Amino acid sequence: QKEVEQNSGPLSVPEGAIASLNCTYSDRGSQSFFWYRQYSGKSPELIMFIYSNGDKEDGRFTAQLNKASQYVSLLIRDSQPSDSATYLCAVNIYGNNRLAFGKGNQVVVIP
């Protein structure tokens, strides 16, 4: 089993809708979780991080963490065309800021 899994294929959402992305991880001892956004040909940039079970909101973005079920999700509310990008889930699986990344999910927001 890969350490960090993002299994969904490309996600197309209409402008203004909610985009939902999911990520599962293998190491039950992982403590910190990150969502990065990456535009085509560009470097990943952090959207938000989450450490505790529950929800964390930042503007139109909400991260949800469930350590018992070993998943972390990202909701994008009121999706905008500028949200069209690949979203990478990253988990501090190895400790000491060594992140393992999922393969990413492409989101396309349709005007």
Place this chain on the structure above:
Amino acid sequence: DADVTQTPRNRITKTGKRIMLECSQTKGHDRMYWYRQDPGLGLRLIYYSFDVKDINKGEISDGYSVSRQAQAKFSLSLESAIPNQTALYFCATSGGHLNTGELFFGEGSRLTVL
């Protein structure tokens, strides 16, 4: 100016050539990393360094070597490049007083091995 700078940004080379990708940072972070990104495979860790005297292999270190010349500089070498090393390479840093575990990425170095 970018806080994490990679050179070159693009490089085309031939099989068997030695290639060095350089990374410098002005963030004052002690931890530096090299990742490669391939379509469909995500980001994979090649090497990482927690200070000048600390170098560690990541999950895909074969065929690569690194040098931490100073706290701010971390270079990646391909001693004899091969076509399956064609990829987008990212340098990243982390650390600082407000260490959240976040990685800060350079702009990437696209390497093509013919």
